[in-house]
């Protein structure tokens with residue numbers, strides 16, 4: 403850039419502590435790659451103001467639509483979303499310019515007295531409003547011959563952990579990435595293995611979006627892209643899309659790279675759908691070859707579609723049907 407006093411790039415962000423932390427991190431990286439100042443513009447989304455349960459307001463897109471409107475009307479230049487909150491259908495007018503390197507994708511437990519999930523007493527009250535978490539926590543408890551009571555809660559991370567601090571719940575389940583970005587990961591009392599609890603598709607990853615016509619900015623933002631993360635979340639979201647489920651459906655998915663010695667050889671995709679009571683889960687996995695060019699989305703997209711078809715053949719649709727989306 404030869405411009406000695408370039409206009410600041412406007413980064414639209416929700417005003418929650420987590421959104422501000424995520425936006426601040428991306429803002430710093432964008433300053434480095436563009437050499438331009440970045441200014442944060444606070445945008446309020448429906449998901450922030452509504453007190454209804456996410457499962458009732460439908461989940462899909464409630465945190466992102468106001469940011470996207472601001473991108474489309476030019477109020478802001480780019481936006482940072484939690485990738486798991488993004489609907490799977492990408493509008494043509496918006497470019498998913500970068501998917502930066504993912505944080506820990508796992509869910510964690512924050513429980514009283516440092517308890518792990520397996521140490522929770524029978525009948526423990528575990529806060530989560532996520533059908534995905536309910537289904538898998540209940541299935542895990544059943545496998546242990548135990549029973550937990552899942553209690554639907556909402557609110558930001560402070561609010562959720564507050565239920566445990568005040569003694570109203572024995573534990574809450576949160577994404578590790580959110581706690582890490584807020585500097586509170588040491589409050590986690592158990593990192594839940596994806597063998598037991600598959601995270602939400604895209605969990606732990608961020609999405610950096612700008613208007614599709616802004617090709618120059620999109621190219622600069624693309625420098626923040628991590629091709630491994632993009633391949634993984636592409637597979638996970640392809641599964642979610644092919645199941646025709648939204649972000650509040652009881653669907654878990656995680657793609658990870660299987661390394662053979664030094665060389666990364668395969669992408670593994672695991673998926674789960676279940677009833678919220680945990681009585682029935684359909685859980686399958688598949689592997690695919692990592693494309694020579696990781697930017698080539700064909701393999702991850704196909705893996706997601708093929709795994710979805712297998713899951714549907716095993717009755718996945720009937721398990722998601724318990725709630726309308």
Ligand SMILES: NCc1[nH]cc(CCC(=O)O)c1CC(=O)O
Nearest residue numbers: 484486576577579580605606607
């Ligand atoms: N649905 C809310 C939401 N969206 C993204 C995160 C955490 C950060 C992430 O997954 O990237 C959270 C909170 C949570 O699930 O604990």
